[in-house]
Amino acid sequence: MSDPPLRADARRNRARILAAAAEVFDAHGTSASTEEVARTAGVAIGTVFRHFPTKADLLTALMKDLQGRLAARAAALAEEGDGTALFTFFAEVVEYAAGARTVVHLLAVDVGVDRQVAALGTAVEVLLARAGEAGTVRAGVRADEVTALLAAACHGALAAGWTPDLRHRTVARLLDGLRP
Amino acid sequence: MSDPPLRADARRNRARILAAAAEVFDAHGTSASTEEVARTAGVAIGTVFRHFPTKADLLTALMKDLQGRLAARAAALAEEGDGTALFTFFAEVVEYAAGARTVVHLLAVDVGVDRQVAALGTAVEVLLARAGEAGTVRAGVRADEVTALLAAACHGALAAGWTPDLRHRTVARLLDGLRP
DNA sequence: CTAAATTATGAGTCACCACTCATCTTGTCA
DNA sequence: TGACAAGATGAGTGGTGACTCATAATTTAG
Numbered sequence: 513m514s515d516p517p518l519r520a521d522a523r524r525n526r527a528r529i530l531a532a533a534a535e536v537f538d539a540h541g542t543s544a545s546t547e548e549v550a551r552t553a554g555v556a557i558g559t560v561f562r563h564f565p566t567k568a569d570l571l572t573a574l575m576k577d578l579q580g581r582l583a584a585r586a587a588a589l590a591e592e593g594d595g596t597a598l599f600t601f602f603a604e605v606v607e608y609a610a611g612a613r614t615v616v617h618l619l620a621v622d623v624g625v626d627r628q629v630a631a632l633g634t635a636v637e638v639l640l641a642r643a644g645e646a647g648t649v650r651a652g653v654r655a656d657e658v659t660a661l662l663a664a665a666c667h668g669a670l671a672a673g674w675t676p677d678l679r680h681r682t683v684a685r686l687l688d689g690l691r692p
Numbered sequence: 693m694s695d696p697p698l699r700a701d702a703r704r705n706r707a708r709i710l711a712a713a714a715e716v717f718d719a720h721g722t723s724a725s726t727e728e729v730a731r732t733a734g735v736a737i738g739t740v741f742r743h744f745p746t747k748a749d750l751l752t753a754l755m756k757d758l759q760g761r762l763a764a765r766a767a768a769l770a771e772e773g774d775g776t777a778l779f780t781f782f783a784e785v786v787e788y789a790a791g792a793r794t795v796v797h798l799l800a801v802d803v804g805v806d807r808q809v810a811a812l813g814t815a816v817e818v819l820l821a822r823a824g825e826a827g828t829v830r831a832g833v834r835a836d837e838v839t840a841l842l843a844a845a846c847h848g849a850l851a852a853g854w855t856p857d858l859r860h861r862t863v864a865r866l867l868d869g870l871r872p
Numbered sequence: 873c874t875a876a877a878t879t880a881t882g883a884g885t886c887a888c889c890a891c892t893c894a895t896c897t898t899g900t901c902a
Numbered sequence: 903t904g905a906c907a908a909g910a911t912g913a914g915t916g917g918t919g920a921c922t923c924a925t926a927a928t929t930t931a932g
Contacts, residue, residue, distance in 0.1 A: 520930090522879060547920090555880080556880060557882070557920095567921090620851045660848060660854060664862070668847050671796070671843070672799055672843040678837070686841065689865045699898080699909065700898095702908075705910085725888080736911045738911055746891085747889095747891090
């Protein structure tokens with residue numbers, strides 16, 4: 513049930529590996545090799561596989577972290593919340609995704625979507641409800657549509673090489689479709 | 693300058709390979725192996741590489757074909773053209789992309805984008821101009837934004853597993869952002 | 873400080889894939 | 903039809919990447 517506590521060096525290495533994985537996968541995509549993660553972390557390849565028996569396990573750990581940060585940001589925005597929080601969140605995520613390829617991995621099917629996108633979806637639902645109360649969003653817009661648009665924008669911004677300018681204009685157009 | 697004409701069997705095999713490649717890459721993405729293409733075409737692997745010295749060459753041939761068909765469809769729609777041709781084209785491409793992974797490859801950076809997306813971009817420009825004349829599109833919308841939205845929608849529809857229903861609603865929202 | 877247990881190391885294994893080439897087959901043309 | 907060139911074949915090559923495991927190095931408890 514409870515795991516024996518990690519040795520000091522093991523804790524340190526685990527943290528290093530996660531940081532390196534975020535850096536490498538953000539830069540080169542999730543197809544980057546595990547060996548490059550190990551090299552970046554300053555650790556032997558075996559150590560990576562001791563902590564994360566599978567590359568997928570490593571990815572999952574990263575995704576959990578990322579999804580937690582996104583949900584927290586959404587919650588914070590909902591707190592301050594005038595009706596524009598949804599739009600702010602949307603734009604921020606796309607902006608972040610433009611420089612971090614892991615985000616689209618979170619929004620894609622391959623990862624354990626069920627939980628992860630569900631949780632992100634909840635965040636979007638809350639923001640959408642706030643916007644609905646404030647009347648800043650068109651009637652009839654559903655949360656899954658917003659999440660879908662968010663995923664599309666992130667994928668597009670990364671896969672096709674949008675310039676910052678094009679990215680901003682495109683997101684603006686996209687959000688226009690949600691306004692009354 | 694001019695190539696000596698192909699032998700009969702060579703012509704037949706070339707056609708089979710292209711058809712098989714379209715089928716395989718549409719179904720499993722461009723990362724599917726060349727050997728599977730050969731198997732599907734009923735041809736030895738060496739034959740594939742005789743016709744297309746590189747996997748990239750095979751992809752390029754497919755992309756040229758696809759891009760030609762899309763441009764032709766856009767032209768046909770512009771012909772009939774009331775102001776809704778742009779919207780029809782947009783929806784059709786996304787619908788097609790939902791079942792054919794090669795489309796997003798065409799819209800992504802990796803392929804020789806410069807030419808290809810440029811040609812697709814031209815088609816979009818024409819349709820956008822028609823829509824502008826008819827007043828069915830919001831003022832200030834630029835062609836590159838429409839192309840970007842199209843790419844985003846195609847990527848999203850494929851990468852995140854949108855249901856047909858969600859896909860239709862999402863595209864509708866997206867197009868709403870373009871209307872006056 | 874020492875022993876036992878945990879962790880780190882990195883060369884090696886296995887599978888996959890793009891691509892090659894010596895050899896065999898088939899189409900073409902006189 | 904016969905002969906030659908164009909094309910087809912598929913086992914083989916080289917390279918990469920996920921993952922393993924025997925051995926070495928650290929940590930920690932007593």
